[in-house]
Amino acid sequence: MLIKRSDGKAARQRLASAYQGLSGGGLDRRGFLRQAGLGGAGLAALGALPVLTARRAEAGPTNFAQPITRRKNMCTHCSVGCSVIAEVQNGVWVGQEPAWESPINRGTHCAKGASVREIVHGDRRLKYPMKLVGGEWRRISWATAVEEIGTKMAAIRASSGPDSVFMLGSAKFTNEAAYLFRKFSAFWGTNNVDHQARICHSTTVAGVANTWGYGAQTNSYNDIRNAKTMIIMGGNPAEAHPVSLQHVLTGKELNRANLIVIDPRFTRTAAHATEYVRLRPGTDIPIMWGMLWHIFRNGWEDKKFIAERVHGMEDVRKEVEKWDPAEVERVTGVPGAQMERISKIFATEKPSTLIWCMGVTQHTVGTANVRALCTLLLATGNVGSPGTGANIFRGHTNVQGATDLGLDVTTLPAYYGLDENAWRHWCRVWETDYAWMQGRFGSKALMELPGIPSTRWFDATLMPGERNKEGAGEAYVQQPDNYKGMVVFGHGGNTVTRMPEMLKGLEKLELLVVADPHPTTFSQISNRRDGTYLLPICTSFEMDGSRTASNRSLQWGEKIVEPIFESKSDYEAIYLLAKKLGFADRMFKNIKVENDQPLAEDLLREINRGAWSIGYTGQSPERLKLHMAHQDQFDIVTLRGKAGTPVAGDFYGMPWPCWGTPEQKHPGTHQLYNTNLHVKEGGGTFRARFGVERNGQTLLAEGSYSKGSEIQDGYPEFTVAVLKRLGWLEELTERERASIEFHFGPNIDRASWANDLSGGIQRVVMEHGCVPYGNAKARANAWNLPDPVPVHREPIYTSRTDLIAKYPTLPDRRGFRMPHLGVSVQNRSTTVVKDFPIILSSGRLVEYEGGGEETRSNKWLAELQQDMFVEINPADAAARNIKDGSWVWVMGPENQSKAKMKALVTERVAAGVAWMPFHFGGWWQGEDRRKYYPAGTDPVVLGESVNSITTYGYDPVTYMQETKCTLCQIRAA
């Protein structure tokens, strides 16, 4: 059923003219979309409701005679972590109230958060398990679904090995579900497990962790209130993280702070900036080095900070010298005077913070971009104190937590990696025999080999595996067989680039399982006729569990209502599959399961017992619940619990690292690497994870240490061997010592702060004021990466072919079991650009999120954005005879790709640049595929996906996809 109707022309004209006055001349972006809605669709929908204007489907008006329960959970959309208060009556979510007490959102929401109640009424949710039989959707029972899926998975395992099933998890999982899914994949026997972090901030995690230790936002949304200068680069938080703007704008107002927005597009965030810098897409490194050129030349850098806490800055200086103002302007388009102005402001009006999002990360040079941004912060001494730092705004509600808990092809939970030590550590936590675990995998080599990332899963389906690789050259997958099956939990099907090829991969899969509240694009986009299963999974509002906001704070959400329709929680679905596959008893050994429902609290306790390396150990469910009950007792700037309250001294949500056991009551760490605080008060240093010396230079900090440290200089990470040398070993309690001896026996020297399950080592070193992971320098030179000091490399598809010779992309290579092309694709640019002259970029709208299936199914949101569109500059539009609001075809340089959408002619984008939102799906090359959804589950709004146009291009470190600069052509339809 379509709500939208295209009749009612008379009404449209009358209303349109009336509204024209309001939009201040010309049509704004929403204006033109909304007019179509108001005239055509809007009024039409009311045919059935002549007099009434309001109705409440299940609940009716609030009956105040009946008891109302208030339950608290977190918004499931972005990573800000807004609390949602639900009013529940008779098991129905009847109202939503502002959560004034939350120090993060203080009652407020954006369009998505203010409409989350609709998701749990869920007219368009997937209501029961379904199976595709001969191209028809059939309803089946959960028991049948689990039985058939398990049988097929086992068959694939028998014929091709466990690595031939791809496990795609979700950034919308709770921490407990993310951890459980990673554990499930381990028990199944594969590292081919991934989630959305791959395509949003994987390069951030890699870049930041390789610079100073941990892959996460260093400060917090609230802490931005302390900044004097903010640079937002490649991010549009006004639409992507609207509630964060509450803190940004308050900081801007109270401190009269500078708000500089660097972006190819004049975003809604830029509209509130004190200075807007427009750069050519894909030239972030030249901007950073261009700023440092001015900073070094004028001596604005923080010399003391660099000497004490940074390694390799002199190597950066050499690279920066190449980026004089003329070269910067030639490559980026930003004039020298503006570069000098923003450099001076950033370096001298401190504290300064750098905020970035996917405009920085989603590039073939994503990791290098991130590293360049970090280097700017290090050079100006803007890390490790209030108001400074890398304030990385992550995308999904729990993408930080899901990353931390190892939904990643390169690591087990908590970044332990995949080597034997990592496996042995987690086997100890799981109380599972290491040899048994190894037997689950194809081989020990495969057990320790990173898997295939989500950006390339379809390539791994289309290319042969090692057993059939003859004649394939380099185009094979480095595992026994290619992908035969895919199990997707909570992940859209239109979020990965190169969709035409994705479709081929999808059609080749023998088994496709989509476990999600909605059927997602995966269900309808291909011409599959059999072997697809849809499992209805409830949202996080219908289950208990914690989630980690972008600032590393954990928040506990309580189940608001029982899962609606036949939905089940992630926990239960994973448990049922494990049971069918025969390893549930082992996997849930220490987790209470009642009526097939694993207990969320027990899952978190198990995480607490194992995740020492990032300090996920102190946040017990009890402590988290205490924080949720006393949210109003936290200061909104410092996030510290007020004196005299049950949460006194704690930082809100105990941002990790929260060291030691819960009983040790570590308060959590609000600002990472903050040497002004004692480690027991949330202080820290840069992490010593890259050794102690390189080329005769020390990698440990020199003369810098966190407050109260007994070692007043740099020091390595703590192991039993180090404790022995310092004479601190005797301070372990008998119980701690016994635990270490039990687990490590003769290898006791190797027990460390990260793998001591007793927490004794962490406790002892903190007693001495030391940070368990050591005290090192941050690295301006990360020698283990392809570009140790970032260098500019032109995008794979560039319209500036004159720059390719000087700034080529990396040569073709292999990684993640796959071939990875660079130069050979980039060389196509010289011919491609003639037919595809416009740079194509993509981004987010405030009303929708991710692939958009969930939000486009929410009628309150869908009404606000009814059409897929492309933003095009007036000059480009005029040259193509394209009028605002008219239909156009956008064509891409690979696979003869094309997509039909509306044009929005606007100066928001520069001439030669086009921009599209990435939330749409359901159309394919002009065809509306609504009828291929299972009946009643089609989203309200459908449209073409930007990824039907996007092209090849991956970051060498993480296989992040290039979505922000490719080429396209646009024609009037």
Next chain:
Amino acid sequence: MARMKFLCDADRCIECNACVTACKNEHEVPWGINRRRVVTLNDGKPGERSISMACMHCTDAPCAAVCPVNCFYTTADAIVLHDKDLCIGCGYCFYACPFGAPQYPRVGNFGGRGKMDKCTYCAGGPQADNSAAEYIQYGANRIAEGKLPLCAEMCSTKALLAGDGDIIASIYRERVTKRGYGSGAWGWRTAYKEGVQA
């Protein structure tokens, strides 16, 4: 005298549309009726500003002046409400309103208009407070529960303020003084015959 007002701080509004969906959520307003919306000026250009707009509950409301059936009334808090049982859907109020607030459901063919609908300041209508009848015609009555309109309560950047006119004016004044700029309380002269002096 104390009276309820709306104030939208255009230097804070980021067009996130929380006010719009909060309103939909609270009153289950159907598709096509927009009691509140966000209007953006100079979209995509330097100087872009957004303002959240709904019925401003004017002093000497022009809608009431033109209504042929006298369906409008003003509460003790100066909230302008109307009686849908009297409304004939003539549309005069739409022409009189300086803010484009009145909305009409389409009934039947030939573009026939239903009873007018607009922002109630979350104060319901003439029926008994929080009764089923009131809810069905006007939506929730938060004022009767001692709460303010949900749109303003949920505003992401606290740009949209609702409450006693004197209090929200002083909040706004304080804000403008602290930050050193302000484009004024948009629509106040038209709606309330007074501005906010910083």
